[in-house]
Amino acid sequence: MADIPISHILFVxxxxxxxxxxxxxxxxxxxxxxxxxxxILNSVNINFVVFNKYLYPDRLDGIFFTIFIITIAAAEAAVxxxxxxxxxxxxRSIDVESAEEMKx
Amino acid sequence: xxNDFLILMKQExxxxxxxxxxxxxxxxxxxxxxxxxxxxxxxLLALNLVSGxxxxxxxxxxxxxFHTDELLTLEKNLLNLGTLIISLQSYNWLKDHKHMPEFYIxxxxxxxxMFFMISSNNLLMFYLALELSTIPLAALANFDLExxxxxxAAFKMIVSSAFSSGLLLFGISLVYGAxxxxxxxxxxxxxxxxxxxxxxxxxxxxxxxxxxxxxxxxLWTADVYEGSPVPVTSYLSVxxxxxxxxxxxxVLYKVFTPLNESWYNMLFIISVxxxxxxxxxxLRQQNMKRFLAFSSIxxxxxxxxGITGQSAEGSASVIYFxxxxxxSNLAAFGVINLISATxxxxxxxxYKGFYKTNPRLSWVLAIALxxxxxxxxxxxxxxxxxxxxxxxxxxxxxxISIAALNMVIxxxxxxxxxxxxFMDANENPIEDVKAGWSPKLAxxxxxxxxxxxxxxxxxxxxxYSLVK
Numbered sequence: 001m002a003d004i005p006i007s008h009i010l011f012v013x014x015x016x017x018x019x020x021x022x023x024x025x026x027x028x029x030x031x032x033x034x035x036x037x038x039x040i041l042n043s044v045n046i047n048f049v050v051f052n053k054y055l056y057p058d059r060l061d062g063i064f065f066t067i068f069i070i071t072i073a074a075a076e077a078a079v080x081x082x083x084x085x086x087x088x089x090x091x092r093s094i095d096v097e098s099a100e101e102m103k104x
Numbered sequence: 105x106x107n108d109f110l111i112l113m114k115q116e117x118x119x120x121x122x123x124x125x126x127x128x129x130x131x132x133x134x135x136x137x138x139x140x141x142x143x144x145x146x147x148l149l150a151l152n153l154v155s156g157x158x159x160x161x162x163x164x165x166x167x168x169x170f171h172t173d174e175l176l177t178l179e180k181n182l183l184n185l186g187t188l189i190i191s192l193q194s195y196n197w198l199k200d201h202k203h204m205p206e207f208y209i210x211x212x213x214x215x216x217x218m219f220f221m222i223s224s225n226n227l228l229m230f231y232l233a234l235e236l237s238t239i240p241l242a243a244l245a246n247f248d249l250e251x252x253x254x255x256x257a258a259f260k261m262i263v264s265s266a267f268s269s270g271l272l273l274f275g276i277s278l279v280y281g282a283x284x285x286x287x288x289x290x291x292x293x294x295x296x297x298x299x300x301x302x303x304x305x306x307x308x309x310x311x312x313x314x315x316x317x318x319x320x321x322x323l324w325t326a327d328v329y330e331g332s333p334v335p336v337t338s339y340l341s342v343x344x345x346x347x348x349x350x351x352x353x354x355v356l357y358k359v360f361t362p363l364n365e366s367w368y369n370m371l372f373i374i375s376v377x378x379x380x381x382x383x384x385x386x387l388r389q390q391n392m393k394r395f396l397a398f399s400s401i402x403x404x405x406x407x408x409x410g411i412t413g414q415s416a417e418g419s420a421s422v423i424y425f426x427x428x429x430x431x432s433n434l435a436a437f438g439v440i441n442l443i444s445a446t447x448x449x450x451x452x453x454x455y456k457g458f459y460k461t462n463p464r465l466s467w468v469l470a471i472a473l474x475x476x477x478x479x480x481x482x483x484x485x486x487x488x489x490x491x492x493x494x495x496x497x498x499x500x501x502x503x504i505s506i507a508a509l510n511m512v513i514x515x516x517x518x519x520x521x522x523x524x525x526f527m528d529a530n531e532n533p534i535e536d537v538k539a540g541w542s543p544k545l546a547x548x549x550x551x552x553x554x555x556x557x558x559x560x561x562x563x564x565x566x567x568y569s570l571v572k
Binding site: 059 | 231256270273327
């Protein structure tokens with residue numbers, strides 16, 4: 001456990017953050033956009049756990065924060081999927097390009 | 105102890121009570137008339153507003169997670185007042201709506217989230233409250249279930265707010281890594297201007313920027329405002345923005361004091377961009393809601409000038425401006441809400457010849473637009489005056505002159521609507537609209553608010569004495 005230096009894990013979490021951001025901007029399917037947001041949130045979770053474990057092992061703030069992030073991400077996904085289902089009813093598509101009525 | 109809990113959290117508890125009552129009414133099969141329920145909610149909100157002026161105490165709860173004092177209670181009262189006005193205005197729309205209880209449950213949950221956010225004393229509490237105040241808003245934006253634009257607006261809103269909270273969270277996690285604490289008081293002493301901290305701070309500002317729709321992060325605003333139902337649009341543009349501005353001021357002034365110089369420069373650039381781009385886009389809008397969206401972006405630019413003041417005046421002027429902004433923007437949205445609910449017309453061209461058919465409503469809209477534009481006898485002038493005064497305290501006259509130029513540009517587009525209403529002829533203008541007592545009451549509150557806060561200086565003095 002202690003063999004892995006903290007920088008390696010931080011590299012993974014930062015990479016995940018930017019992968020999520022890239023997916024958010026390039027993906028055309030609404031569900032995949034939602035998955036990219038989950039990746040961003042999970043990279044934050046890794047950050048919190050790692051900082052807590054390596055730097056401040058005597059406190060639990062980071063672990064608590066992770067639990068709350070997981071819960072809220074679930075709530076966010078529930079609302080977002082409800083919105084996507086409703087959008088599918090009117091647009092007959094979950095492609096991001098189909099929701100382009102309002103511009104400029 | 106229990107007593108402390110009841111008094112310190114009285115505003116939150118009343119809102120929670122309303123939410124639970126509505127939930128049980130919805131779950132029980134009894135047919136309660138919508139009118140009765142709306143009046144019940146309005147009365148409780150008004151009681152909450154009145155009780156907010158008495159028995160104010162300072163204290164912390166939940167192991168320093170929740171902090172309240174006189175100033176924070178006043179801020180919550182302002183938001184409560186705005187919600188009450190919106191609730192009165194949407195009476196006509198809601199009284200026949202079959203999902204009326206859900207509307208109030210969602211709206212009041214976001215209000216509860218904003219109360220906790222203002223009172224938060226810890227980054228964890230702040231994040232939870234922020235999410236409580238944004239996730240239900242996306243559901244509210246989709247409240248016109250069968251309209252295509254409404255669901256499009258809701259999707260744009262949930263994606264951009266989730267992304268912005270992702271940025272915010274990444275910033276918070278870096279702050280936690282660098283300092284090992286989430287408590288605001290502890291952060292303000294252990295935060296230093298190392299590169300890691302500045303990067304974390306940039307991410308935090310980006311998250312805040314999304315929520316207040318400052319310029320590089322404003323792209324969702326106009327679409328969401330246009331697609332949502334009008335009461336939700338007015339809620340988004342006034343209450344939710346006001347709450348986040350209150351938090352932004354207190355976080356910048358209390359927690360990030362070690363980074364004073366860097367956030368001053370950041371806000372300088374953001375506020376110049378926000379004013380210029382908000383104004384230029386507002387010039388060419390045809391839809392009333394979209395127009396007010398860009399005008400509200402431009403107003404945020406002015407508010408950021410007040411924040412750059414970094415003094416008690418800065419904080420007081422922002423709170424005072426939000427008070428003025430609640431009255432003037434809600435007066436404008438009140439008229440638009442009424443017209444949209446009865447005739448379905450939302451374009452600026454439809455408002456031509458409005459004075460001929462609805463003289464009173466057009467005066468309300470005109471006073472509101474004068475106040476938004478900052479014409480002297482109305483409160484909007486003093487709001488902007490104090491913001492610029494606070495900004496000038498730092499001696500950056502370049503910023504102040506850009507702001508003054510932008511005020512001239514903004515007058516053009518506000519006066520364009522007034523010209524359309526009072527001077528232009530139209531073959532089929534909007535017919536004579538009957539308002540009903542509830543929207544009328546809301547408009548009277550707003551117009552008297554605009555005129556009284558403009559003529560009497562008591563409000564600003566009071567806020568300033570609290571901030572000091």
